[in-house]
Amino acid sequence: MPIPSPRLPRRAWTAAGAAFALALSFFAAVPASGSGTAAGCQVDYTVNEWSGGYTAQVRVTNTGPALSGWRLTWTYGGDQQVTSAWNATVTQTGRSVSAVNTDWNGALADGGTADFGLQGTWRTADPVPTDFALNGVSCGGDGTSPPTTPPPTTPPPTTPPPTAECGDAAVCEDFEDQTGPVPAGDWKFTAPDCQGTGTAAVDTQIAHSGTRSLRLDGRAGYCNHAFVATTADLSTVGPVLHVRMWVRHTTALPAAHVTFVSMPDSSQGGKALRIGGQNGALQWNRESDDATLPAQSPTGVGLSRPLPTGSWQCLRFAVDTSAPGLDTWLNDEQVPGLHADGVPTQDIDQQWLSRTTPPRPTALRLGWESYGTGDDTLWFDDVVVGSSPVGC
Numbered sequence: 364m365p366i367p368s369p370r371l372p373r374r375a376w377t378a379a380g381a382a383f384a385l386a387l388s389f390f391a392a393v394p395a396s397g398s399g400t401a402a403g404c405q406v407d408y409t410v411n412e413w414s415g416g417y418t419a420q421v422r423v424t425n426t427g428p429a430l431s432g433w434r435l436t437w438t439y440g441g442d443q444q445v446t447s448a449w450n451a452t453v454t455q456t457g458r459s460v461s462a463v464n465t466d467w468n469g470a471l472a473d474g475g476t477a478d479f480g481l482q483g484t485w486r487t488a489d490p491v492p493t494d495f496a497l498n499g500v501s502c503g504g505d506g507t508s509p510p511t512t513p514p515p516t517t518p519p520p521t522t523p524p525p526t527a528e529c530g531d532a533a534v535c536e537d538f539e540d541q542t543g544p545v546p547a548g549d550w551k552f553t554a555p556d557c558q559g560t561g562t563a564a565v566d567t568q569i570a571h572s573g574t575r576s577l578r579l580d581g582r583a584g585y586c587n588h589a590f591v592a593t594t595a596d597l598s599t600v601g602p603v604l605h606v607r608m609w610v611r612h613t614t615a616l617p618a619a620h621v622t623f624v625s626m627p628d629s630s631q632g633g634k635a636l637r638i639g640g641q642n643g644a645l646q647w648n649r650e651s652d653d654a655t656l657p658a659q660s661p662t663g664v665g666l667s668r669p670l671p672t673g674s675w676q677c678l679r680f681a682v683d684t685s686a687p688g689l690d691t692w693l694n695d696e697q698v699p700g701l702h703a704d705g706v707p708t709q710d711i712d713q714q715w716l717s718r719t720t721p722p723r724p725t726a727l728r729l730g731w732e733s734y735g736t737g738d739d740t741l742w743f744d745d746v747v748v749g750s751s752p753v754g755c
């Protein structure tokens with residue numbers, strides 16, 4: 364059930380987020396046993412937590428001889444569960460976590476650093492781990508007496524900070540500064556094909572936060588495509604582009620193909636990477652070759668989700684712009700059919716991976732596009748786009 368976000372000035376989120384950030388650093392120069400080779404590491408693990416979830420930014424510094432590949436391991440003391448990661452492959456077995464370099468950040472010179480991030484969930488406790496090891500060598504002294512760190516004294520906030528990462532987000536929009544009925548300022552109406560009867564407006568009756576949201580009255584048919592586009596240039600947001608938005612639809616996703624989020628994609632020559640629906644369930648679609656994620660087989664569609672109507676829904680997605688990787692969450696639940704990785708999976712991303720160039724979204728358009736049947740009235744609010752994930 365969505366929890367209304369508190370009304371704060373947009374810039375206040377930066378300070379609010381900082382209050383919940385916990386940063387700890389571990390350092391040691393540890394001789395590797397038996398070899399006489401100096402080896403060591405420093406790990407900065409910075410947590411941003413909220414009730415039930417967290418993200419962690421991790422910087423590992425190699426203080427020993429150069430490495431051509433790295434594996435950072437640690438043990439969680441609480442019930443944290445990693446759900447996604449970027450710039451490293453992170454796996455968890457029980458409380459043991461392992462992060463392995465990607466193809467492009469494996470080389471670590473003496474003094475070199477690598478950064479990666481992860482997102483996860485927790486229920487009862489999420490203490491910062493203290494037993495980091497790089498390629499099997501402890502970063503915390505002799506591995507048996509980690510540095511003394513005070514326990515976090517700031518309790519998790521009782522409501523999620525939905526826009527805690529707004530500080531450096533490229534887009535962080537609650538539409539509250541829209542003063543008229545027509546989207547203005549950072550948002551422009553656009554009818555990319557030919558303008559028909561689809562309309563967009565600033566709504567003061569229905570909102571997820573505050574008193575304003577973006578309303579689209581979408582109509583079926585090619586000429587009725589109607590979008591409101593942010594003026595923000597997203598072409599440098601990454602390497603993983605994270606988007607969080609709240610959407611509210613009136614009509615269930617139809618059998619016919621529809622789109623309600625469209626992102627111009629420079630890797631497709633400007634054609635769009637799109638989120639919408641088909642066969643009654645959410646789907647991704649790539650305009651240049653009309654590939655869909657998941658495949659529109661009964662099994663594929665079954666691995667996606669319908670979009671509930673008549674209430675606000677939190678939609679999040681992460682688009683990797685440097686490798687095949689796409690993930691989607693509906694109300695913080697990852698949708699298995701809306702997941703692409705480097706391994707083709709029947710009924711999910713086999714067709715999607717026929718194109719190997721990673722997408723490069725450059726802008727965000729919110730609206731309605733349908734090709735046959737499918738009118739809908741829909742709303743958008745609390746939209747965040749940035750290089751770090753933002754929770755619901």
Ligand code: CA
Pocket residue numbers: 537538539570571572573574575576744745
């Ligand atoms: Ca609002």
